[in-house]
Amino acid sequence: MAALLVSLVSLVPLGFVMWVAVDAGWDTVVRLVFRARVGEFLLNTLLLELLAVPLCIALAVTLAWITERSDLPGTALWRAVAVAPLAIPAFVHSYGWISAVPSLHGLPGAVLVSVLAYSPFLYLPVAAQLRRLDPALENAAASLGKTPAAIFALVVLPQLRLAICGGALLVGLHLLAEYGLFAMIRFDTFATAIVDQFQSSYNSPVANLLGGVLVLCCIGLLALEAIIRGRERYARVGSGAAKTASRHRLGRGMPMALGFVILFAALALGVPLLTVVRWLWSGGLAVWPVAEVGTAFGQTLALAFGGGILAAVIAAPAAWLAVRAPGRLQRVIEACHFYVGSLPGVVVALALVTITVRIMLPLYQTYATLLIAYVLLFLPRAVTALRASLAQAPVELEWAAMALGRSPWQTIWQVTARLAAPGIAAGIALVALGITNELTATLMLSPNGTRTLATQFWIKTSELDYAAAAPYALMMIVLSLPLSLLLYTRAQRASVR
Numbered sequence: 001m002a003a004l005l006v007s008l009v010s011l012v013p014l015g016f017v018m019w020v021a022v023d024a025g026w027d028t029v030v031r032l033v034f035r036a037r038v039g040e041f042l043l044n045t046l047l048l049e050l051l052a053v054p055l056c057i058a059l060a061v062t063l064a065w066i067t068e069r070s071d072l073p074g075t076a077l078w079r080a081v082a083v084a085p086l087a088i089p090a091f092v093h094s095y096g097w098i099s100a101v102p103s104l105h106g107l108p109g110a111v112l113v114s115v116l117a118y119s120p121f122l123y124l125p126v127a128a129q130l131r132r133l134d135p136a137l138e139n140a141a142a143s144l145g146k147t148p149a150a151i152f153a154l155v156v157l158p159q160l161r162l163a164i165c166g167g168a169l170l171v172g173l174h175l176l177a178e179y180g181l182f183a184m185i186r187f188d189t190f191a192t193a194i195v196d197q198f199q200s201s202y203n204s205p206v207a208n209l210l211g212g213v214l215v216l217c218c219i220g221l222l223a224l225e226a227i228i229r230g231r232e233r234y235a236r237v238g239s240g241a242a243k244t245a246s247r248h249r250l251g252r253g254m255p256m257a258l259g260f261v262i263l264f265a266a267l268a269l270g271v272p273l274l275t276v277v278r279w280l281w282s283g284g285l286a287v288w289p290v291a292e293v294g295t296a297f298g299q300t301l302a303l304a305f306g307g308g309i310l311a312a313v314i315a316a317p318a319a320w321l322a323v324r325a326p327g328r329l330q331r332v333i334e335a336c337h338f339y340v341g342s343l344p345g346v347v348v349a350l351a352l353v354t355i356t357v358r359i360m361l362p363l364y365q366t367y368a369t370l371l372i373a374y375v376l377l378f379l380p381r382a383v384t385a386l387r388a389s390l391a392q393a394p395v396e397l398e399w400a401a402m403a404l405g406r407s408p409w410q411t412i413w414q415v416t417a418r419l420a421a422p423g424i425a426a427g428i429a430l431v432a433l434g435i436t437n438e439l440t441a442t443l444m445l446s447p448n449g450t451r452t453l454a455t456q457f458w459i460k461t462s463e464l465d466y467a468a469a470a471p472y473a474l475m476m477i478v479l480s481l482p483l484s485l486l487l488y489t490r491a492q493r494a495s496v497r
Contacts, residue, residue, distance in 0.1 A: 002317040003317035003318040003320075003321055003330075003333045004333060006314055006315075006317065006318065006333075006336075006337065006379075007318075007332075007333045007336035007337060008336075009372075009376075010336045010337055010339070010340040010376060010379065011336060011340075012351060012355070012376075013215075013340060013343055013347055013348050013351040013376070014215070014339070014340075014343075016350070016351035016354060016355065017208075017211060017212045017215050017347070017351075020205075020208040020209060020211070020212060020354075021209070021212055024205055024208075024209060028205065028209075029209060032205065032206050032209050033209050033210075033212075033213060037193075038210070038213065040188065041188060041189060041190050041193055041210075041213075042190075042213075042217075044107070044187065044188055044189055045175075045176065045189055045190060045217060047107060048107065048110060048111065048114070048175055048187075048189070049172055049175060049176075049221075051107075051111045052110075052111045052114045052115055052118075052171070052175060053168050053171055053172050053175070055111065055115045056114075056115050056118055056119045056121075056122050056167075056168070056171050057122060057164055057167075057168055059115060059119045059122075059264070060082075060119050060120075060122035060123040060126050060167065061122075061126055061157075061160070061164070062260065063078075063082045063119070063123055063127075063260075063261065063264065064082075064123055064126040064127040064130050065130065065152070066078070066257050066260065066261060067079045067082060067127060067261075068127050068130040068131055069130060069247055069248055070247055070248050070249075070250050070257060071247045071248065071249050071250055072250060072254070072257050072258060072261070078261045079127070079488075080488065081261065081264070081265045081269065082119075082120060082123045082127070082261075082264070083120050083123065083124065083484065083488045084120075084268075084269055084484070085116060085117055085119065085120050085268045085269065086120045086121075086433075086480070086484040086488075087477055087480040087481040087483075087484040087485075088117070088269070088272050088273075088476075088477055088480070089180070089436075089437040089439075089454065089476055089480070090113070090114075090117040090118070090174075090178055090180065090181040090437070091179075091180025091181050091183075091184060091439060091454075091457075091458070092272055092276075092457070092473045092476060092477070093113050093116060093117040093181065093268075093272050094109075094113050094180070094181045094182075094184040094185050095184060095272070095275065095457075095461060095466070095469065095473060096271045096272030096273070096274075096275035096276065097109065097112070097113050097185075097271055097272070097275075098184055098185070099275045099278075099279065099466055100271050100274075100275055104185065105185055105186045105187070106185070106186065106187055107187060109185040109187065110181070110182055110185050110187040113181055113185060114175060114178075114181065116264075116267055116268040117181065117268075118171045118174055118175070119171075119268070121167050121170045121171050121174070122164065122167035122168060122170075122171060123167075124167070124488075125163035125164075125166055125167045126160055126163045126164060126167060128163070129159070129160050129162070129163040130156075130160070133156065133159055135246065137155050137159075138151050138155050138156065141154065141155050148248060165225050165228055166225075168225070169221065169222070169225040172221050172225075173218060173221065173344075176189075176190070176191070176214060176217055176218055176221070176344055177191060177343075177344030177345055177346070177440075178191060179191045179192055179195055179345075179346060179439060179440045180439045180440075180454075180458060183195070184461065190210055190211075190213060190214040190217070190344075191214070191344055191346050191440065193207075193210055194207045194210045194211055194214070194346045194347075194350065195346055195440060195443070195444070197210065198346075198350065198353075198444060207350060208350060208354065211344075211346065211347040211350045211351075214344055214346070214347055215343060215347055218343060218344070272473075273477075276470050276473050276474050276477070279466050279467045279469070279470035280467075280470045280471065280474065282467055283467030283468065283470065287467045287468050287470060287471055288471055289471075292451070292456070293456075293471050293472065293475060295451055296451045296452055296453045296455075296456045296472060296475070297453060297475050297479070299450060299451055299452055300435075300436055300452045300453045300454070300475075300476075300479065301479065303367075303370070303371075303374070303435055303452065304431075304432035304433075304435040304436045304479075305428065305432050306371065307371050307374035307375060307378070307431060307432070307435045308382075308427070308428035308429065308430075308431035308432040308435065309428055310371055310374075310375055311374070311375045311378055311379060311381075311382040311427070311428075311431045312382050312385075312386060312424055312427050312428050312431070314375055314379070314382070315337070315379055315382035315383040315386055315427070316386060318330075318333055318334055318337050318383055319382075319383050319386035319387040319390055320390060321333065321334075322334055322383075322387045322390075323387060323390040323391050324390075324395065334383065337379050337380060337383050338379075338380045338383070340376050340377070340379060340380075341376075341377065341378065341379055341380035341381070343376075343377075344440075345373070345377055345438060345439075345440045345441040346440045346441070346444070348373050348376050348377055348441060349373055349440060349441040349444040349445050350444070352369050352372065352373055352445060353444060353445065356369055365445065365446070365447045365448065366447055367447060367450075369445055370441070370442065370445045370446055370447070370450075373441045373445055374431070374434075374435050374438070374441070377434065377438070377441065378430070378431040378434045378435065381427065381430040381431050381434065382427045382428075382430070382431050384427070385423050385424070385426045385427030385430055386420070386423060386424060386427050388423055389419075389420035389421075389422065389423020389424055389426070389427075390416070390420050390423070393415070393416050393419035393420050394419075397415050397416075397419070398411050398412075398415055398416060401414065401415045426486060429483045429486045430483070432483060433480055433483035433484065436453070436454070436476060436479050436480055436483070437454065437476065437480060438454065439454045439455070439458060442454060442455055443455060443458065453472045453475050453476045453479070454472075454476065456469075456472045457469050457472035457473055457476065460472065
C-alpha cells in the first residue's frame with residue numbers, strides 16, 4: 001500500500017500536464033503551442049539532441065576504450081579524470097567557459113559545454129561494460145583474421161549497445177531538463193522559456209502548456225531509446241571462463257591517446273576550475289562573505305541530506321517489493337517510480353506550484369513542497385541503490401531472525417538494514433548529489449529567505465558579478481566531489497562483481 005501510494009503521487013506531474021491541456025481548451029492550446037516561437041524551441045531541442053548525444057557517445061566510448069583496453073600508463077588517474085566532471089554542476093561548466101570565451105553563445109557553445117559536462121553519464125556504464133565483456137568472442141574474431149578495428153566494430157561495439165542506449169537516454173533527458181547551462185550560454189530551449197514565463201507571470205498558461213510539450217519530448221525520447229535498444233540477447237549460455245581481456249598496445253598511437261585524455265581533462269576540468277580560481281584570486285578576500293557562504297553551504301547540506309534520507313525512506317517499499325515480491329503489480333509500481341525521474345525539474349515544479357496555489361495554498365513555497373519535488377525528481381536514484389543493496393541481503397537470515405523470536409520490524413531494523421547499509425548510504429549520497437546541483441525546482445519552489453549554493457551562484461552570475469559567484473561555485477564542487485567519488489567507486493565495484 002505504501003509503494004502504491006508513492007506511485008499515485010508520482011503520477012501527479014503527468015496528471016497535471018493532461019489537466020492543463022484539457023482545462024485550457026483546444027483553441028487555447030492551438031494558439032499558444034502551434035506558433036513560430038514554439039517551433040524554434042523544438043528545432044533548437046532537436047539540433048541539440050542530434051549533435052550533443054552522438055558526440056557524447058563518441059567521446060565516452062573512446063575514453064572508455066583508452067582507459068580499459070589500452071596500455072596507456074596511469075589508467076587509474078585517467079578513469080578518475082573521465083568521471084570528475086560529475087562533481088562540477090553543468091551551469092558551473094558554462095560559467096567557466098563564458099568567463100574564458102565571452103563570445104561563446106548559441107548552439108555551438110551549448111553543444112560543447114553539454115558534451116563536456118554530461119559525457120561521464122555515458123562513460124560510467126560503457127567502461128563498466130567493457131570490464132565485464134568476455135574476451136572469447138574477440139579472440140575468436142582475431143583467429144578468423146579480423147583486424148583490431150574490425151573486431152571493435154563487429155564484436156565489441158554491439159555488446160556495448162545496452163550501456164550506450166542507457167547512458168545516451170540519461171544524457172538526452174538531462175539536455176531536455178537543463179536550464180542554467182543554456183540560460184548562461186544564451187541558447188533558447190523549452191526549459192529556459194518555461195522558467196522565463198514563470199518568473200514573469202506565476203501560473204502562466206504559456207509555461208504550463210510548454211511544460212506539456214516538454215513532457216511529450218521526454219516520452220518521445222524514451223520511446224526512441226526503447227526502439228533502438230531492441231530485444232536482442234546479450235547473455236551467453238553457460239558460465240564460460242573467467243578471463244580478463246588483454247590490453248592493446250598503442251605503440252605509435254601512444255602520444256595521440258595521451259594527448260586526447262589530456263585535452264579532455266583540460267577542457268572539462270581545467271577551464272571551469274581555473275576560471276573559479278582566477279575569479280577568486282582577482283576578487284580577493286572581498287568576495288568571501290563568510291556568513292553568507294556559510295549559510296548557503298549549511299542550507300544546501302541540510303536540504304541535500306534531508307532530501308536524500310526522505311527519498312530513501314519513500315523508495316524503500318518499492319525496492320523491497322522488487323527484491324522480495326516481484327510480479328506484474330510490482331513492475332507497474334516501479335515504472336511509476338522511474339517515469340517521474342525522466343521529467344524535467346521545471347515540469348515537476350510547475351505541477352507543484354499550480355496544485356499548491358489552487359488546492360493547498362498553505363504549502364505554497366514551503367520546505368515541505370520543495371522536499372517533495374526533490375524526492376520526485378531523484379526517486380529513481382534511491383530505488384536503484386536500495387534495490388541493489390536489498391538484493392545482497394539473504395532472505396534466509398530474515399527467516400532465521402524471525403524464527404528466533406524477532407518481529408518483522410525488528411528483523412528489518414536489526415538484520416536487513418544493517419546488511420543493506422552501504423547501499424542505502426550510496427542511495428542517499430546519489431540523491432544528495434542531485435539536490436546539491438539542482439537549480440530550477442529550487443528557484444521556483446524555495447521559500448523566501450532560502451539561500452542554497454546553487455541559487456546564490458545563479459543570483460550573482462545573473463548580476464554579472466562573476467567574482468562574487470566564484471566562492472559558491474567552489475563550495476558546490478567541494479560538496480559534490482566526495483559524492484561523485486562514492487558514485488565512481490561503487491560503479492567500479494559493481495563492474496568487478
